Amino acid sequence: MLRKLLMATLVAQAFAGLVHARDVDMTSPYDPKVQDLTLRGEPPMLGIHWSREFSGNLQASRTSKPLMTNHGGKVMTTAIMQNIFWGASWANSTFVGDKITGLEAWYTGFSLSNYAHTTDEYSGSNGKVGPGTTYAGHIVDTTTASGGNRTSTILAEVCKRISPDPSGNGYYSVYSDVKRGNANYCAYHSEGTCGGVPVQFAFFWNLDGDSGCDPQDTSGQHSQGLAALANVSGHELSEARTDPSLGTWYDSSGSENGDKCAWTFGAPLVAFTNNISWKIQGEWSNAAYTAGTGYPNASGQKGCLSGK
Numbered sequence: 001m002l003r004k005l006l007m008a009t010l011v012a013q014a015f016a017g018l019v020h021a022r023d024v025d026m027t028s029p030y031d032p033k034v035q036d037l038t039l040r041g042e043p044p045m046l047g048i049h050w051s052r053e054f055s056g057n058l059q060a061s062r063t064s065k066p067l068m069t070n071h072g073g074k075v076m077t078t079a080i081m082q083n084i085f086w087g088a089s090w091a092n093s094t095f096v097g098d099k100i101t102g103l104e105a106w107y108t109g110f111s112l113s114n115y116a117h118t119t120d121e122y123s124g125s126n127g128k129v130g131p132g133t134t135y136a137g138h139i140v141d142t143t144t145a146s147g148g149n150r151t152s153t154i155l156a157e158v159c160k161r162i163s164p165d166p167s168g169n170g171y172y173s174v175y176s177d178v179k180r181g182n183a184n185y186c187a188y189h190s191e192g193t194c195g196g197v198p199v200q201f202a203f204f205w206n207l208d209g210d211s212g213c214d215p216q217d218t219s220g221q222h223s224q225g226l227a228a229l230a231n232v233s234g235h236e237l238s239e240a241r242t243d244p245s246l247g248t249w250y251d252s253s254g255s256e257n258g259d260k261c262a263w264t265f266g267a268p269l270v271a272f273t274n275n276i277s278w279k280i281q282g283e284w285s286n287a288a289y290t291a292g293t294g295y296p297n298a299s300g301q302k303g304c305l306s307g308k
């Protein structure tokens, strides 16, 4: 009970002032957990990438079993990815800086990278996660952006701007120019449909100057804002591939492969296939944990991999 109460308090803090309390559905299809907050009538916020501070509080309150288990759902066997840059600031070249081109390079170089291979071991009802992905370009929408607190708003923006990949493996990242303010999370992933076609999507706050969502990349190769988006992009994409719709790979606390290694780094930089490197968190590997070959997460469980 105490634990439930603590969770409820954390959740209430996370969403204070953002969502009416009565809209937050604390009951879930499985165990109560912070992860699968479902806003009634809205697509779920999955694999929420909590800020550094909030993540630390959460860690202290959790006793997760190390291994993730397969809950029988589907995975993304591949990903056809597009970026949507939403908000008036994306017309401002100073704000844009290296972010649009940098994220383009990130999604292009992800395919077949050692980092992408960290999720190869996971299968779902529709097959195996494959390391090959396709980057299909970006869209700039300079209309006023929303924040991330209503997933239905983000899904509506996705459906307005893209034509969904008919394979159902479309993955659409919405990079908002809105800062997170009091929100305790940096990003999340979710799923829905556009005209009946399943889509995966992710939401990202503007992380410029946001120390709570900053991987502290000191390589000098990217702006701080780009480096922060790159790190959380890896977390969300890895989770969407292994648990796209709340029902495939997660642990006893509802933590997905990104969550289990959040804010831990196995290498100073991780090189993608286009030879561009990023400071990016590792992703949880059951196989590495079992073999004792991973690096430790924040709970000391050695199952995180930066590459494979």
Ligand SMILES: [Zn+2]
Pocket: 046, 047, 048, 049, 235, 236, 239, 256, 258, 259
């Ligand atoms: Zn997550």
